Amino acid sequence: MVRLSGRVNGITSLTLGPHLSEWYAQYIAKKRTACEGTMQVIETERLTLRPFAMENLDVLHRMVSHPDVWQYDPGYERSWDETRELLVFRIGELHRHGIGRLAVSLKQTGALIGYCGLQLCLVDDPTYATPEIELFFRLAREYWGQGLITEAAQALGQHGFDTHKLRRIVSCAQRANTRSIGVMHRVGMRVEADPMDPEHRMMGVIERVARSTTTA
Numbered sequence: 001m002v003r004l005s006g007r008v009n010g011i012t013s014l015t016l017g018p019h020l021s022e023w024y025a026q027y028i029a030k031k032r033t034a035c036e037g038t039m040q041v042i043e044t045e046r047l048t049l050r051p052f053a054m055e056n057l058d059v060l061h062r063m064v065s066h067p068d069v070w071q072y073d074p075g076y077e078r079s080w081d082e083t084r085e086l087l088v089f090r091i092g093e094l095h096r097h098g099i100g101r102l103a104v105s106l107k108q109t110g111a112l113i114g115y116c117g118l119q120l121c122l123v124d125d126p127t128y129a130t131p132e133i134e135l136f137f138r139l140a141r142e143y144w145g146q147g148l149i150t151e152a153a154q155a156l157g158q159h160g161f162d163t164h165k166l167r168r169i170v171s172c173a174q175r176a177n178t179r180s181i182g183v184m185h186r187v188g189m190r191v192e193a194d195p196m197d198p199e200h201r202m203m204g205v206i207e208r209v210a211r212s213t214t215t216a
């Protein structure tokens with residue numbers, strides 16, 4: 001059995017049964033091999049995406065303490081200790097899996113303005129126990145409205161397809177979280193009701209464009 005702690009698609013911790021546990025071990029082994037030697041730094045026109053370090057804790061905690069930033073997820077203000085615990089988990093996750101959350105900084109000033117990540121998302125439900133890779137993003141309140149997280153998410157999604165060879169990426173949000181849903185649309189996701197909770201949640205899905213197998 002594998003026990004994950006931290007927030008995974010809205011579930012704080014979950015235990016995987018024998019079937020998923022085996023799948024998970026194989027998945028991690030494959031991902032680690034695929035990512036060996038891959039530098040986890042991505043640059044876009046305005047942004048740098050790189051692994052978090054513990055020294056980012058204070059800025060990160062200030063960012064996630066704004067009520068507009070925690071309103072939909074997690075839905076309450078986290079304590080400094082909770083932010084620290086999650087940061088430790090997320091740094092370890094990137095190291096263990098080769099994918100995870102990356103800190104997003106402005107190239108011009110170097111300021112840490114948010115994060116964007118590809119994360120393992122397992123739903124502990126007998127009907128939908130399907131492993132997915134979820135695109136997740138969060139931006140400090142003062143940087144909203146400039147297309148910055150869309151820029152980060154587009155680059156990270158492309159990285160997921162090109163480097164990690166992902167077949168599809170999903171993103172989940174409450175229906176009321178229209179800004180998140182806006183990002184899903186802007187990165188080209190098909191947005192539909194989340195099968196886990198169609199009344200309250202939406203899910204964006206983007207698939208890798210199949211490479212042609214025909215030759216001229």
Ligand SMILES: CC(C)(COP(=O)(O)OP(=O)(O)OC[C@H]1O[C@@H](n2cnc3c(N)ncnc32)[C@H](O)[C@@H]1OP(=O)(O)O)[C@@H](O)C(=O)NCCC(=O)NCCS
Pocket residue numbers: 068069070072073137138139140143144145146147148149150151172173174177179180182183186
């Ligand atoms: C989700 C979140 C990151 C979206 O932030 P955002 O600023 O709306 O998204 P973007 O950075 O892509 O900016 C898009 C806005 O900038 C505008 N914009 C300006 N220049 C742009 C450009 N070059 N490209 C794209 N959009 C641009 C867009 O028109 C859009 O404007 P709007 O605010 O009028 O809709 C932010 O609301 C957030 O952190 N929320 C809290 C955390 C959260 O809920 N995360 C998701 C959990 S599921």
